[in-house]
Amino acid sequence: MREYQGKCEALHGHNWLVEVVVRASELDGIGIALDFVELKARLNEELDLLDHKYLNELTPFDKVNPTSENIARYLFERMAAKLKMTG
């Protein structure tokens, strides 16, 4: 992490628990708002891009600090874009 003094300044790993909240205004013909299989697949695509990677070298974390807050925002934006495209 840049511009930060402390243990997290040095290269290290973290584990995160990612929770995705979805809201829909209507259901499809069989009563589903969003297929969990689809949701899980889209989320795993995103997580695979980050898992065991040096985040400081990945866009946008080469410019934005890879804090929990920024990673949550990044995942929110990516998932929102993906789910709109498929929905």
Ligand SMILES: [Zn+2]
């Ligand atoms: Zn840390």
